[in-house]
Amino acid sequence: MDYISTRGQSPAVDSAQAVLSGLAPDGGLYMPRAIPAFDWQHCLTLSAQQMSAAILSALLPDIPNMEALVKRAYTGKFETEDLTPTVPVGDFQVLELFRGPTSAFKDVALSMLPQLLTAAKREKGIAQEIRVLTATSGDTGKAALVGFQDVPGVSICVFYPFGGVSQVQRAQMVTQEGENVHVCAVEGNFDDAQTGVKNIFAACQGKALPFLLSSANSINIGRLAPQIMYYFKSYADLLSRKVISLGDKVDFSVPTGNFGDILAGYLAKKLGLPVGRLICASNANNVLTDFLTTGVYDRRRPLLKTTSPSMDILVSSNLERLLYLLSGDTALVAGLMKDLSEQGFYRVPDALLGAIQAEFAAGYCNDAQAEAVIGRVYREQGYLMDPHTACGWAAAETHRGDVPTVVLSTASPYKFSTAVLTAIGADTSGSEYDRMERMQALTGIPIPPALAALRTKPERHTGVIPKEKMLEFVLGR
Numbered sequence: 001m002d003y004i005s006t007r008g009q010s011p012a013v014d015s016a017q018a019v020l021s022g023l024a025p026d027g028g029l030y031m032p033r034a035i036p037a038f039d040w041q042h043c044l045t046l047s048a049q050q051m052s053a054a055i056l057s058a059l060l061p062d063i064p065n066m067e068a069l070v071k072r073a074y075t076g077k078f079e080t081e082d083l084t085p086t087v088p089v090g091d092f093q094v095l096e097l098f099r100g101p102t103s104a105f106k107d108v109a110l111s112m113l114p115q116l117l118t119a120a121k122r123e124k125g126i127a128q129e130i131r132v133l134t135a136t137s138g139d140t141g142k143a144a145l146v147g148f149q150d151v152p153g154v155s156i157c158v159f160y161p162f163g164g165v166s167q168v169q170r171a172q173m174v175t176q177e178g179e180n181v182h183v184c185a186v187e188g189n190f191d192d193a194q195t196g197v198k199n200i201f202a203a204c205q206g207k208a209l210p211f212l213l214s215s216a217n218s219i220n221i222g223r224l225a226p227q228i229m230y231y232f233k234s235y236a237d238l239l240s241r242k243v244i245s246l247g248d249k250v251d252f253s254v255p256t257g258n259f260g261d262i263l264a265g266y267l268a269k270k271l272g273l274p275v276g277r278l279i280c281a282s283n284a285n286n287v288l289t290d291f292l293t294t295g296v297y298d299r300r301r302p303l304l305k306t307t308s309p310s311m312d313i314l315v316s317s318n319l320e321r322l323l324y325l326l327s328g329d330t331a332l333v334a335g336l337m338k339d340l341s342e343q344g345f346y347r348v349p350d351a352l353l354g355a356i357q358a359e360f361a362a363g364y365c366n367d368a369q370a371e372a373v374i375g376r377v378y379r380e381q382g383y384l385m386d387p388h389t390a391c392g393w394a395a396a397e398t399h400r401g402d403v404p405t406v407v408l409s410t411a412s413p414y415k416f417s418t419a420v421l422t423a424i425g426a427d428t429s430g431s432e433y434d435r436m437e438r439m440q441a442l443t444g445i446p447i448p449p450a451l452a453a454l455r456t457k458p459e460r461h462t463g464v465i466p467k468e469k470m471l472e473f474v475l476g477r
């Protein structure tokens with residue numbers, strides 16, 4: 001199947017090559033030339049793993065043996081066989097995406113990406129090692145490390161900002177085991193680490209290296225496509241609980257940063273799933289709320305540090321895919337992206353804004369509002385959520401319609417214990433482990449075993465380097 005660049009200036013490639021390349025050479029993102037026909041009703045009758053294989057086979061047909069890859073990616077790695085359960089909470093349904101090995105939703109995609117990458121490599125007859133580079137603000141790094149641990153033919157380097165991630169997030173990364181994993185702190189903030197990674201790609205372009213460079217970021221279609229499954233799974237769960245009948249519409253409220261999670265929902269809709277509105281939920285970094293309301297995307301504003309750090313982002317890369325899908329106009333998309341990089345903002349034509357607003361609603365909440373939501377839902381429903389999920393819940397309340405609403409829950413409350421304990425009026429003193437134990441004692445919700453185990457695991461990756469040394473780090477492993 002042909003994949004083309006959203007900016008229209010690169011040759012079409014097949015789906016295996018799109019996964020291997022990540023970004024298209026013209027700087028655009030790969031998308032299928034046409035969305036394939038898909039038997040969505042049959043898909044709803046399948047198990048979570050079978051659903052995943054059906055969707056991935058449809059979108060990535062040049063990667064063979066999808067069922068075996070899915071099995072290897074997920075079996076025994078998640079708390080439940082159905083991977084992503086949906087539970088009723090008050091007026092809403094909560095789709096729990098944090099039941100994987102690192103307690104954040106990125107596990108769904110990053111368990112699968114290594115399988116797709118190595119299969120694509122085999123398919124293309126590439127013998128070279130692939131070295132995956134990732135800059136992380138906390139969640140992506142650990143999920144990628146676990147996904148790639150000891151995968152043959154691949155190695156991974158993760159860079160995180162020194163002092164810029166939570167104690168649990170740091171412990172998750174520096175204790176990572178595996179012969180092919182490398183983790184290092186960078187002096188600077190997340191942007192410094194991310195710019196450092198981009199500079200490494202630029203410096204290595206066209207150079208003969210002993211490995212191929214790749215990325216675990218959601219610009220890769222191989223990271224986006226595995227996320228479509230949980231929209232189908234949640235819909236199927238609502239069907240089997242008789243909350244809906246086949247064909248009924250369901251709204252989804254999605255905590256959004258890079259626009260990856262929510263775009264997967266739009267792709268589910270394009271494959272036929274009866275999705276109503278997709279509600280784009282942001283924190284105080286509300287660049288997407290402004291865009292979806294006015295048609296102007298303007299990143300010229302300070303990046304705020306919030307209690308939902310995985311959504312602290314001003315340039316939502318995957319929005320480019322939506323602009324392409326709804327306009328079909330690669331020249332327009334290329335022009336808008338040029339405006340964004342040169343002027344810091346762009347404005348979409350009115351017709352395109354109208355098309356976007358027909359599919360998407362938007363809302364945001366600041367830290368105080370998120371805290372109030374966590375406290376209120378815990379008091380009234382006995383359900384404890386993390387600050388990212390709280391943004392989704394708040395946006396769902398703003399846009400409550402007359403069809404069932406699913407709120408996507410993207411992280412375990414145990415990953416953000418200070419904010420969550422504050423929200424329920426509890427003491428936040430002590431170490432992050434003290435806080436986890438206090439939360440467990442107060443709420444009776446068990447600490448995810450992998451998080452509890454961190455306390456006694458030896459630290460294996462304690463290096464800290466200036467950002468100028470990142471290339472050396474990558475070449476020296």
Ligand SMILES: *Cc1c(COP(=O)(O)O)cnc(C)c1O
Pocket residue numbers: 104105106139140218255256257258259260261262310311388410411
């Ligand atoms: C990454 C992340 C998000 C945002 O997902 P995007 O795909 O970047 O939109 C939301 N919540 C958590 C906990 C995350 O780790």
